[in-house]
Amino acid sequence: MTKLQVAIDRVPLDKALNLAQELDGIVDIIELGTSIVKDYGLEALKKADFKLEKSQLLIDLKTIDEGEYEFVKGYETSANILTVMGASSLGTLKKTYEIAQDTGKDIFIDLMEIDDQKVNEISNMPNAIYGLHHSKDATTTFNAVDTIQAFHESHPEIKKIAVAGGVDLDQAKKISNQGIADVIIVGGKIAGSSDPISSAKEFMEAIQ
Amino acid sequence: MTKLQVAIDRVPLDKALNLAQELDGIVDIIELGTSIVKDYGLEALKKADFKLEKSQLLIDLKTIDEGEYEFVKGYETSANILTVMGASSLGTLKKTYEIAQDTGKDIFIDLMEIDDQKVNEISNMPNAIYGLHHSKDATTTFNAVDTIQAFHESHPEIKKIAVAGGVDLDQAKKISNQGIADVIIVGGKIAGSSDPISSAKEFMEAIQ
Numbered sequence: 504m505t506k507l508q509v510a511i512d513r514v515p516l517d518k519a520l521n522l523a524q525e526l527d528g529i530v531d532i533i534e535l536g537t538s539i540v541k542d543y544g545l546e547a548l549k550k551a552d553f554k555l556e557k558s559q560l561l562i563d564l565k566t567i568d569e570g571e572y573e574f575v576k577g578y579e580t581s582a583n584i585l586t587v588m589g590a591s592s593l594g595t596l597k598k599t600y601e602i603a604q605d606t607g608k609d610i611f612i613d614l615m616e617i618d619d620q621k622v623n624e625i626s627n628m629p630n631a632i633y634g635l636h637h638s639k640d641a642t643t644t645f646n647a648v649d650t651i652q653a654f655h656e657s658h659p660e661i662k663k664i665a666v667a668g669g670v671d672l673d674q675a676k677k678i679s680n681q682g683i684a685d686v687i688i689v690g691g692k693i694a695g696s697s698d699p700i701s702s703a704k705e706f707m708e709a710i711q
Numbered sequence: 712m713t714k715l716q717v718a719i720d721r722v723p724l725d726k727a728l729n730l731a732q733e734l735d736g737i738v739d740i741i742e743l744g745t746s747i748v749k750d751y752g753l754e755a756l757k758k759a760d761f762k763l764e765k766s767q768l769l770i771d772l773k774t775i776d777e778g779e780y781e782f783v784k785g786y787e788t789s790a791n792i793l794t795v796m797g798a799s800s801l802g803t804l805k806k807t808y809e810i811a812q813d814t815g816k817d818i819f820i821d822l823m824e825i826d827d828q829k830v831n832e833i834s835n836m837p838n839a840i841y842g843l844h845h846s847k848d849a850t851t852t853f854n855a856v857d858t859i860q861a862f863h864e865s866h867p868e869i870k871k872i873a874v875a876g877g878v879d880l881d882q883a884k885k886i887s888n889q890g891i892a893d894v895i896i897v898g899g900k901i902a903g904s905s906d907p908i909s910s911a912k913e914f915m916e917a918i919q
Contacts, residue, residue: 544752590798594848640802
């Protein structure tokens with residue numbers, strides 16, 4: 504069954520906290536986006552009580568170096584999942600995967616802007632979630648279903664796939680029917696809508 | 712003349728602030744490392760009074776997406792220079808360069824983990840500082856002088872070069888004599904020494 508991850512971005516920390524609590528149990532994974540990390544910092548996220556009852560918490564750290572420092576700090580928050588860039592050095596990727604395995608938590612490898620050769624070099628981490636990510640700054644359009652299909656054919660060894668980048672209700676339904684991706688990530692279309700809870704429920708229904 | 716940039720990392724924010732003020736005027740550029748950004752956030756760095764009298768302030772944002780959001784926020788602090796990853800999309804790089812140009816501030820492109828082909832695609836930003844960066848997580852050693860020479864020969868169009876990664880006094884002297892790099896970045900060997908001010912002065916003397 505496809506999971507829904509909702510990204511919360513570019514809002515004050517208290518608003519992010521409220522929204523996360525409102526979405527707790529409605530969606531599978533609640534993401535605090537990179538903007539929340541870079542605006543407020545992990546120290547503030549450690550102090551804020553993000554302990555969710557039912558949903559998992561992902562913090563989009565986008566680690567690209569200093570893997571040990573960032574992942575140890577990151578897991579001191581209530582995050583269940585942290586992200587690392589596929590564009591990092593193999594040393595960074597290996598170290599962050601190791602820490603995730605040791606702490607029994609999850610790691611999400613963001614494949615944004617890396618080529619197939621690099622994917623092949625880093626596809627040997629069976630418990631990692633691999634994220635197909637269409638950059639927010641990209642000017643080209645993104646056909647998620649085709650991208651997932653092509654990626655799956657090139658990398659059948661990768662079992663856990665997430666997809667992010669402008670996914671709407673219609674695309675979410677198609678991705679779910681396609682049955683390859685484990686996680687669909689939606690940002691503004693839920694968190695930025697006038698009624699995030701209703702929007703979240705609509706997406707959850709679309710992927711059943 | 713080669714400039715010295717000192718990176719402050721992995722210390723409490725008040726200690727970072729004190730050290731930056733102590734180093735003001737002694738070194739050319741004072742860097743607040745990525746650990747300071749991710750631990751405390753840009754909102755705290757906006758509130759803290761980092762206004763330096765003589766040295767420039769660089770914040771190592773390591774932007775890899777959301778170029779406009781991060782650079783607009785970043786320049787709202789007292790930073791003169793912000794960093795973006797060369798591994799970002801061309802859209803992100805173009806946008807951040809544009810914002811730097813429009814605000815009359817500086818941009819540092821971190822070349823960590825990108826290949827020559829990508830460097831060629833992004834070497835057309837004449838006012839950017841291009842940073843040769845040996846990852847903190849890398850397990851291989853780094854001969855800075857040889858790396859700079861080879862880079863300069865492959866990319867003579869790039870005029871402003873910075874170099875980071877385990878540079879010691881001896882290497883700093885050699886890089887300065889070589890006369891290619893504009894900026895030498897030193898982290899722990901100054902900021903983490905028992906007497907950062909003396910260490911900074913030693914490095915400054917070495918590169919005269």
